[in-house]
Amino acid sequence: MVRMVDVARAAGVSTMTVSNVVNGRPGVGPDTRSRVMQAVDELGYEVNAAARSLRTGRTGAIGLVLPDLDSPYYAHLSNRLSAGAQERGRHLLLERTGGTREQELDAVSFAHLRRYDGAVVTLVRLDAADLDRMRFGTPVVFLGESPVPRRFDHVMMDNVGGSREATDHLLRTGSRRVAIVGGRRDDTDDMGSLRTRGYRQAHADLGRAVDPCLVVETASYTWRHGYEAVRSLHADGLDVDGVFAVTDTLATGALRALADLGLRVPQDVQVIGFDNGPETDFLVPRLSSVEPGNDAIAALALDLLERRIRGEGAGTARPTTTTRAHLVLRESTR
């Protein structure tokens, strides 16, 4: 263990001078500086982050709290955020909550977030009331559908608009009975509900009624759930000529089920997903999907966080920022 004093002794200076050199602060003579740097190299000194952090109250890292990494959506988002943090000269650390309430509470606890100078947090089990109860010592930007109190920065994609556009396209291109896979029958504020809202709006805009049987809820957003949703629609004898799946993974499962049922896409049934992941362009058939503007979301979240860390946005009651979504058409639609 090489400490700053060891370097100081080797270079014949005080620890303060070493500190000043190591941190690139001005006011150190050029030859003193080089003597210190040499000692640093020779001894292989590296600062003790815990000590620095205890003294300064800063950590040099920003945190990203996510439910899960296994879903292509979060995987892609974290990649973008990590790269973006890098570009801004910050170090990003990720942690996974597994989407449980207990772990989410733990992850946003005061002690926990203090590992970071700021954090980008995506919650799925906590609501505004939970967050209102908490004290935050660390600047936080929230991402995603889970509602947050207005005093926090919050970035969210245009779930409703994107879903409306997707559904509208299906209805206008001749689909008469469009199912939503991963939708929600009751209107809360989670992702499934918001996307269902867009689905309903598109129907209303065109004066079409929504058949409640075509709103298929799923326990989660895996490939298998998409597969089973379509199988169950078919088993129930419901005829369907369009599927809007609220995620690409669900849509991928849906495509597979349609293939098993001998239904042609897009001739018999059109399909649209949501997330526009990199794999959509390589499925058979290529999947039309809603592009949520992830890159913009990541950039915006980091900018807002940077501002908070610098103390600029303090006290600002900023409303949720919503990025634009748009439909990307491929082979699974007409």
Place this chain on the structure above:
Amino acid sequence: MVRMVDVARAAGVSTMTVSNVVNGRPGVGPDTRSRVMQAVDELGYEVNAAARSLRTGRTGAIGLVLPDLDSPYYAHLSNRLSAGAQERGRHLLLERTGGTREQELDAVSFAHLRRYDGAVVTLVRLDAADLDRMRFGTPVVFLGESPVPRRFDHVMMDNVGGSREATDHLLRTGSRRVAIVGGRRDDTDDMGSLRTRGYRQAHADLGRAVDPCLVVETASYTWRHGYEAVRSLHADGLDVDGVFAVTDTLATGALRALADLGLRVPQDVQVIGFDNGPETDFLVPRLSSVEPGNDAIAALALDLLERRIRGEGAGTARPTTTTRAHLVLRESTR
């Protein structure tokens, strides 16, 4: 900022007693304990991790260093490791290097790894010589193909065996000209080379020659590269009736290219991937793939790390541990 002394004062005890209560240490009277806990609750006290870490030298976290999160393979692996760490009562933090040499050097630096009590590290740009030059103050377990000095723990999947099994299956079920997508013509020790070694072994075992034209190198392992590899094989007029893609993402791109070319899978061309990701079961056709035993890899890595952190494995020159891989057959093979 509520400190331990504030709690101590409020409860009318010393900080040591608070410390003992907070850390669940024995030897505190039951009513003292409850008085302290009440003060903790009232004041909303949470320990300062930096101070604790400075004092004890431990951080309570383990690190996972990965090139990338966007590839389904790493995404799935990190999910397993994160869940596994959780089960072992440890907290896992991830960081991404982006697969660059510079960032990998940074991530395994002494200062950097000291954030953690131990780390699981996957490198793609550093080699054994780089690692030999470094001092490690933190227990580390390495994952993946990049060679590491023997003094470190290293867990790796059976790339050669898995690839041999896949290729063997293709050759034995009637494919006469099997291409390897993402292979390597020169034999180094990276993932592509190892999997190509298995491909060559399978040919040798059956007394078949390998046509060098069928070893298609790719710049990386994305869907697009798999797509383009198959397109270029076809454009070169090479007839191919089997494809072993070294990752599932490459295989997915390959399937798409074959569909575009009007070739039927598996009748005209058989395809096998590697990683056995959750999506393979929902592709059209369902993709046969090599299951690398990720769960075993994650569990093993965590066990080895745990041992090192407890100081048990000190000085042990343990060879690389290789987990078993096996082929999972689906619709893309006969």
Place this chain on the structure above:
DNA sequence: ATGAAAGCGCTAACAG
């Protein structure tokens, strides 16, 4: 331009 002193909040070691 450089240094000395103090202390960030916690816990190991020991004393009572």
Place this chain on the structure above:
DNA sequence: CTGTTAGCGCTTTCAT
């Protein structure tokens, strides 16, 4: 069972 003392390695402040 509870308290006192000392110090982890760094940086802030103030002095020279």
